[in-house]
Amino acid sequence: MTKEVKANILLVEDEENLHEALKLNLELEGYSVTSAFTGNEAFKAIKDEYFDLIIMDIMLPEVDGITITETLRIQNNEVPILILSAKNNSADRVLGLKKGADDYLTKPFNLEELLLRVNKLIQKNKKLLDKESIGDVYEFGKNKIDFKAQEAITWNNEHIELSKKEGMLLKLLLENKNEVVTREKILQSVWGYNVYPTTRTIDNFILNFRKYFERDSRNPQFFHSVRGVGYKYTE
Incomplete structure (x- = not known):
């Protein structure tokens, strides 16, 4: 139980089998994972908790992943966002990145590649936070x-x-x-x-x-x- 948590991740994915598989693998890597299955659940979790990274599907019930990304950026929330999408076309990729996502993976993806990207985004963000926080x-x-x-x-x-x-x-x-x-x-x-x-x-x-x-x-x-x-x- 004394194992240190590497980072807090919000996983927003409505496909239950994929969600559970991703959650399990992220936890095996030492991350703490909070689950959300809809856009509104994601908003509630973000309001209640601090996250080092959000992994988010585009196609979600209630509010889609692009809208969530755009809303967070308008709110000055710079949490890194890795978007997952079943749509493999460049227009969606460009839109996601334009609205403020930091990275983009198309389904089906290689699990090892996902974990590498997750680690990279978290490390990059930690360096930025160390520089920019003004403290208490x-x-x-x-x-x-x-x-x-x-x-x-x-x-x-x-x-x-x-x-x-x-x-x-x-x-x-x-x-x-x-x-x-x-x-x-x-x-x-x-x-x-x-x-x-x-x-x-x-x-x-x-x-x-x-x-x-x-x-x-x-x-x-x-x-x-x-x-x-x-x-x-x-x-």
């Missing part, structure tokens, strides 16, 4: 944010309690330092799948951040609105 505490311009405690100490030593959504938006902007984060990405990443508050809501959050963290809120150094596109954090 982040400091800038004499401001200090503690994401775990959901609080901040500002440049003038004011203590501020952050709401959950403020913390999520701050983390999203900080992790994408010097890059514009689109309104769509923010709305789905912070407010969730298919919940759309108005753009004014995000504007109000950005105004709050300027009040908290900028020495001159009218002439911001850190938090910027990019007209018609989104928002950006710069240092």
Whole structure:
């Protein structure tokens, strides 16, 4: 029982025999596998758990694999996705990759090849995460944010309690330092799948951040609105 789990994998496949065979082989390789048989089950699992990789069929009940991939990317979820498809035509392959999949295998496939690709995607993602994660505490311009405690100490030593959504938006902007984060990405990443508050809501959050963290809120150094596109954090 002390065997270390190599990674958490979400397996989304509605064909039961193939699903069970894949699950067994992945577990023999030391992976922890969560099963989903429909698109909605996949969404629920992704909401509830962290995964290092998703292996997903295109043709699924309720919501197809391409739509799931596209939705996750809009939500700024960069989990690696390996798509499985019975369709062996280049248009599907291109569409899958275009919508954000990292790799693509056509059924029937060689099990050894699948396991090699799985390992490669997980290792590549771990390297990226090691570089990009901002951790629980982040400091800038004499401001200090503690994401775990959901609080901040500002440049003038004011203590501020952050709401959950403020913390999520701050983390999203900080992790994408010097890059514009689109309104769509923010709305789905912070407010969730298919919940759309108005753009004014995000504007109000950005105004709050300027009040908290900028020495001159009218002439911001850190938090910027990019007209018609989104928002950006710069240092």
